Amino acid sequence: MRFVEIPQHDIFKNALLIAGTTGKVAHAQLFVGPIGSANLALALAFATYLNCTARKEDDACGNCFACMSMAQFTHPDFQLVFPRKSDNSAFENPIEDLELFRNCLKQNPFLTLEEWTNAIDYDSKQCQITKKDANKIIQRLGLKAFIGPYKIVLIWLPEYLNNTAANILLKTLEEPPAHTIFLLVSFNDEKILPTIRSRSQPYNIPPFSEVAIEQMLRNSYSNLTIHRTKEIAFLAEGNMHKAFQLAKQTVTDNFERFSNWMRNCYSGNYTKLILEAEAFHKLSTDAQKNFFAYALQHIRVILLGKLNHSITTSAVEAAFSKKFGLNITFIQLKEMIALFTKAYYYLERNANAKMIYTNISIQIVKFFKAPDK
Ligand SMILES: [Zn+2]
Known part of the structure; x- marks a missing residue:
């Protein structure tokens, strides 16, 4: 994901670009926005920009090795953390889960928790980010960056971090190793444990505008008529996820x-x-x-x-x-x-x-x- 692929949101893009170019990057940032907002897309575009080796003035290049691997979510310095099955089977197939999650994201950067839990055939209420996930984050952050310059941990839906996991992460979140960035992407920051929330710099991402939805639909669904595109943009109420569903x-x-x-x-x-x-x-x-x-x-x-x-x-x-x-x-x-x-x-x-x-x-x-x- 690159900034250019996300319509609207110039204020956020500019703030993130300035942080990236000056190197004054807050080590924990929280992208909060409703379902179907650009919260995840902006975090991914920022992560791509930070590690791009041929940055342009206003975006990542999209062609270097870092950009290509970020597009596949396989960059070696990028950790993707997300709610998973919380029972004992959870750690049987962590790699399979990651592979499945990457595929879901590739198909839809406006993924909802329901879609994800449907993909793993699990009850969304039971999903968690557990201490095993937290320990894995810490363990990987202990390694040197493979390519760098940044080691980036993206936690999708930190509201699902359970207490033990949050406690394990607290210290690192507050004082991470050099060039380590946590990007938290949330639908509802009120559900995030206060200890985690208070350690992050928040960005409150608004819903998309109708114009932005029209623009994105035109790029993604070329078979839609102009009037259907306008109709969906109106009915989606700022929710790009809903717009894509209607378009299908x-x-x-x-x-x-x-x-x-x-x-x-x-x-x-x-x-x-x-x-x-x-x-x-x-x-x-x-x-x-x-x-x-x-x-x-x-x-x-x-x-x-x-x-x-x-x-x-x-x-x-x-x-x-x-x-x-x-x-x-x-x-x-x-x-x-x-x-x-x-x-x-x-x-x-x-x-x-x-x-x-x-x-x-x-x-x-x-x-x-x-x-x-
Ligand atoms: Zn690049």
Whole structure:
């Protein structure tokens, strides 16, 4: 990751560049930002810049050995630390975990904890950075830098450092060996142990702007139409992770499914609704979740339409939203949002998709039949 790949955030980039060029680099820095922010991307770009051997004025070169190995997260002076399984199996395959984590990051620099724990098939609440991880950090920092000039430890989600691990790290975090930098990347600094937080220089990274999201989508998803790009940038609410997820959705399939579903609910056609539930059950969990994310986003479009605030969608989606908006009340839309949000929540926890779809269908049929509609 290089600074040039991250839109917006010039204030942070400039501060980091000045630190890098003057050599006045705080030895523990905390990049805090919400999910889908540039917290990790900035920390990675900074680490790349610090060890680049052919730095440019405003960025790493991207071509030297240091930059190439940083792009693969394999630079010998760069340690990547992240929450892992906290049970005894945790240290059976540390190298496999690292390899898997690197791959997840390569695919998505806006990785969430849920995505990571799904990849290792583990409960995110049980994840920790343990004393074994902490001891390994200290041990590796005891070695001389291979290439340097900096030895960099990037801790992703220091909020998952358990007490023992944090205690092991405290002294080193406060007085690290020369040219050692800790970069902590967090979604929620209130959850970080105060002893760790107070020893780090904080950067509060804001969500992305709509313009920045559009720019990044144009670079990463060249197949999106201009209006879809604008729509996603609006719906993502500053969250680049969400923007990427929306960009991956097959909008046409979701729209067809959603509009047919609503029509069948409206006419109370249970035969078709049951067939739909069966078809929905056969989709992958990701596609099921994507569908409800799409449904939520479409309800939002309908709500805004009812408030006379139009946003860019395709002509066919806009026509449907307008007509649907005339036949549904704000209260019913609010109830649908609650239902779809719950559906998403249960799908994430592997609940039965057919049952979820059927239950929601019954409830929506009831709204449409309600006398006060
Ligand atoms: Zn370089």
